[in-house]
Amino acid sequence: MDRVEIAVLGYGTVGSGVVEVLNTNQEIINRRAGKDIHVKYVLDLRDFPGDPIQEKVVHQMDPILEDPDVKVVVEVMGGVEPSYSYVKKALLAGKSVATSNKELVARHGAELLKIAGENRVNFFYEASVGGGIPVIRPMFSCLTAEDIDEVSGILNGTTNYILSKMTFEGADFESVLKEAQEKGYAERNPEADVEGYDAGRKIAILSSMVCEKQVDFESVYMEGITKITREDILYAGKLNRAIKLLARSRMQDGVMYAMVAPFLVENDHPLYSVNGVFNAIFVHGNMLGDAMFYGKGAGKLPTASAVVADVVDAVKHLGINIRIRWSQEKMQVGEIKDFACRFLVRIPEDCLKKAQEAFGQTETVDAGVPGEIGLITGVMREEDFAEAAAKLPVINRIRLNG
Amino acid sequence: MDRVEIAVLGYGTVGSGVVEVLNTNQEIINRRAGKDIHVKYVLDLRDFPGDPIQEKVVHQMDPILEDPDVKVVVEVMGGVEPSYSYVKKALLAGKSVATSNKELVARHGAELLKIAGENRVNFFYEASVGGGIPVIRPMFSCLTAEDIDEVSGILNGTTNYILSKMTFEGADFESVLKEAQEKGYAERNPEADVEGYDAGRKIAILSSMVCEKQVDFESVYMEGITKITREDILYAGKLNRAIKLLARSRMQDGVMYAMVAPFLVENDHPLYSVNGVFNAIFVHGNMLGDAMFYGKGAGKLPTASAVVADVVDAVKHLGINIRIRWSQEKMQVGEIKDFACRFLVRIPEDCLKKAQEAFGQTETVDAGVPGEIGLITGVMREEDFAEAAAKLPVINRIRLNG
Numbered sequence: 022m023d024r025v026e027i028a029v030l031g032y033g034t035v036g037s038g039v040v041e042v043l044n045t046n047q048e049i050i051n052r053r054a055g056k057d058i059h060v061k062y063v064l065d066l067r068d069f070p071g072d073p074i075q076e077k078v079v080h081q082m083d084p085i086l087e088d089p090d091v092k093v094v095v096e097v098m099g100g101v102e103p104s105y106s107y108v109k110k111a112l113l114a115g116k117s118v119a120t121s122n123k124e125l126v127a128r129h130g131a132e133l134l135k136i137a138g139e140n141r142v143n144f145f146y147e148a149s150v151g152g153g154i155p156v157i158r159p160m161f162s163c164l165t166a167e168d169i170d171e172v173s174g175i176l177n178g179t180t181n182y183i184l185s186k187m188t189f190e191g192a193d194f195e196s197v198l199k200e201a202q203e204k205g206y207a208e209r210n211p212e213a214d215v216e217g218y219d220a221g222r223k224i225a226i227l228s229s230m231v232c233e234k235q236v237d238f239e240s241v242y243m244e245g246i247t248k249i250t251r252e253d254i255l256y257a258g259k260l261n262r263a264i265k266l267l268a269r270s271r272m273q274d275g276v277m278y279a280m281v282a283p284f285l286v287e288n289d290h291p292l293y294s295v296n297g298v299f300n301a302i303f304v305h306g307n308m309l310g311d312a313m314f315y316g317k318g319a320g321k322l323p324t325a326s327a328v329v330a331d332v333v334d335a336v337k338h339l340g341i342n343i344r345i346r347w348s349q350e351k352m353q354v355g356e357i358k359d360f361a362c363r364f365l366v367r368i369p370e371d372c373l374k375k376a377q378e379a380f381g382q383t384e385t386v387d388a389g390v391p392g393e394i395g396l397i398t399g400v401m402r403e404e405d406f407a408e409a410a411a412k413l414p415v416i417n418r419i420r421l422n423g
Numbered sequence: 424m425d426r427v428e429i430a431v432l433g434y435g436t437v438g439s440g441v442v443e444v445l446n447t448n449q450e451i452i453n454r455r456a457g458k459d460i461h462v463k464y465v466l467d468l469r470d471f472p473g474d475p476i477q478e479k480v481v482h483q484m485d486p487i488l489e490d491p492d493v494k495v496v497v498e499v500m501g502g503v504e505p506s507y508s509y510v511k512k513a514l515l516a517g518k519s520v521a522t523s524n525k526e527l528v529a530r531h532g533a534e535l536l537k538i539a540g541e542n543r544v545n546f547f548y549e550a551s552v553g554g555g556i557p558v559i560r561p562m563f564s565c566l567t568a569e570d571i572d573e574v575s576g577i578l579n580g581t582t583n584y585i586l587s588k589m590t591f592e593g594a595d596f597e598s599v600l601k602e603a604q605e606k607g608y609a610e611r612n613p614e615a616d617v618e619g620y621d622a623g624r625k626i627a628i629l630s631s632m633v634c635e636k637q638v639d640f641e642s643v644y645m646e647g648i649t650k651i652t653r654e655d656i657l658y659a660g661k662l663n664r665a666i667k668l669l670a671r672s673r674m675q676d677g678v679m680y681a682m683v684a685p686f687l688v689e690n691d692h693p694l695y696s697v698n699g700v701f702n703a704i705f706v707h708g709n710m711l712g713d714a715m716f717y718g719k720g721a722g723k724l725p726t727a728s729a730v731v732a733d734v735v736d737a738v739k740h741l742g743i744n745i746r747i748r749w750s751q752e753k754m755q756v757g758e759i760k761d762f763a764c765r766f767l768v769r770i771p772e773d774c775l776k777k778a779q780e781a782f783g784q785t786e787t788v789d790a791g792v793p794g795e796i797g798l799i800t801g802v803m804r805e806e807d808f809a810e811a812a813a814k815l816p817v818i819n820r821i822r823l824n825g
Binding site: 042043045046049050052053054055147153154155158159162163164165166167168233289291293294296299306307308309310311312313314315316317320322323325326327329330332333334337341344346 | 445447448451456566567635693695696701713715717719724727728736746748
């Protein structure tokens, strides 16, 4: 079997996972790739004395770029720089790239795909969204007959773990977060997760895939889970719903809305039962109807498995660019104020009459929380909802999915 | 945009769906394919006066085979003959083929893939398993870094609908089947569905994809849902499980077992909440862990959408064979008697002591069914279970998943 050399940029969690996956499933992977995949370089600032890859460690990108034997570069360093420069140079040097770097892909995906096309190589990024769950490739190679009007994902395992714990154990946000941090499921600085920024980068990528134009991370409306309380969970239970942080891209009256926010998901929706650290991506197409992809959205080996699958595909397509449609043209994304949905709004009991006047047609929900009452509004634009809510001492409000 | 001609063999439910999908999403599909996809011929024994495709109808295969403009042939007639002959001739004539025909694929998939490879065309069959759910392509293009030790699917919508109805409404098998037939969810002759043959063909295909060798339909152990009763559903509820007809391929001690049978699925398993006519395919890989693909497993438009996606991929790869590994070499599949799992066994109350002696370590389950008791056995080989059960007046027995 012919040998093909690859380089791994970054020997952190995912990078060492890539080496582990390649070693563990070597025979299967090589058979499927039709070539003997061999790691020639590992780029890292550090040395790894005692690690079998130590002899492959380089501290500079140039040897990799200059080595014509290296056909595929794996970028798993994270962050925009120097990842972006390295990836661009690799593509220009005629090497395919597989990356798990959502920040890089969200910001520069369209440009890097263009460069890959011009250089008859491939830029793959399956692991940048949903970790080990196949979703990027199914979108560009399986759902090609579909007009997709919704992609809604549970794309962040940390927040889903926290919300599941709050749901099943009646715990509050702060204590579950603390426990998650102790167990290593949440970062010391959890902002990127709990404020929805991580999921926001991923939905920016998926939204771009859907409309085939550039949806900037900055144009994604983001609301995290820090304001979700134990009482909200009681209301959810009463409504036979679960609170999920959804990263979603949805067409409404011909306009695409991209957002991350907690939603009350109904119990017959496939996302309802996605619990713990699992992720899932729900897609709705005009011919297919509902579909969902489920699995491990993070973690060393699942993520590395997706990266290696990209390497295999790159090796199978040496010299052939697989066209992924994502132009640099900016997509006009709708403003959140125009997005319409139903809301659960919690208000003090004695404001019921005033609230019913403000929100129009509503249903009341009594979740047994003393002194307050919940109302389910009709479908309202965010702006109209906010205007009505401003007149009231609202305790909290959560959007309903469907 | 260049035009590419295709032919549709069979203008039944799926065939007319293919034409409908192509018409409805024409612009999107052509953009993604990079070519203007045009139906030149529709092969059918019938004529369709008044239908816009009438002028394209031919009654013979030869004009299609002899027309060099036809690059892709869609086979949606079903059955092995004449489908097999037509598909083979089309591939030999240098035309790619997309099919939804599970019988054809289960029986001749390996040979047709080989012929496609030799003729630098493609043989795609995404719609043959799981209807609109992307699963075949994810298996050969996404999970390539995985050593897959289990594929378990809910692959038949009719039986899942019946079991869901029995679960949620406490109805019995016969009455739900009758209702399903009246609604058109079940065939007049429901044998292929309720006895597990339909799911058996699909798991034969998926098993072949996993081991990359030929798993014959005839080597799949099949047990349907006709013996599942209202009382079994009560036991399932008591155990916090749901009865699902699983089509499964599983490695046990290095041996692959392929089967279709009702299983008691635990409530934290992703297949547990797959209800009604929905299908799902659960996959376990050694790096990825659990993953699942969910959606519409049947129906005109979802199935047609998968066929058209195959057409798009074929059009994008004219002159390039995408290698799908599935050799004609027969896979040695384990005999059901050696398969091991836990069982729920229902026996008359007064046989409890005798049963506990026969099955060894067990747990009792009281589902409130008068005069009887349930036992959960330890993990037992089928043969050992059967031997122990033969000594007792067993009312019913169902395997446990996990």
